Amino acid sequence: NAGVTQTPKFRVLKTGQSMTLLCAQDMNHEYMYWYRQDPGMGLRLIHYSVGEGTTAKGEVPDGYNVSRLKKQNFLLGLESAAPSQTSVYFCASREPPGPINTEAFFGQGTRLTVV
């Protein structure tokens, strides 16, 4: 009964390093989202996916790339990390809209610090 799992939970990067955050969901959801949360800013959408093999830009996509090669996984990549990308990252997933709408389920977050 894992739901949405994010790895890693914490990471410290040096400026210019790259890394990939993994989001895995076991609920067979079509839609997946990556958000970042900064103090006083709520959750801002980075990229999202409405199905395997599809991705789309959100509100703050610059400096990030994503891939959805498998339905259950949504990867968020930072090619060259910058201090401005220090944040808490949340992944979420949900069913597509239909006769019964359901909420989005969140992972526990990844705290990333770029020094």
Add this chain to the structure above:
Amino acid sequence: EDKVVQSPLSLVVHEGDTVTLNCSYEVTNFRSLLWYKQEKKAPTFLFMLTSSGIEKKSGRLSSILDKKELFSILNITATQTGDSAVYLCAGYSGGSNYKLTFGKGTLLTVNP
């Protein structure tokens, strides 16, 4: 661009008080509005509202949606210190744009 605005951004009350949190939205092809509570970690789901005028209740929390005026409120009665959290409002869009857009949140602090 979709927009969700919450007010107030922060609120300090005493235990036992009643609070009302506000959320206005401009969401393309609006489908529904969601409320989440966030303590230290991931947001936890409270309510989903799709129809105007139908109040949803869970214990001391209740919420209602007005699709004509494009806003929702979240009420918490007889507040307790455990209600201290950030409350997030989010709007689902439909059509070809399946985004879930969040507001900045309301930080509620309930003092003993």
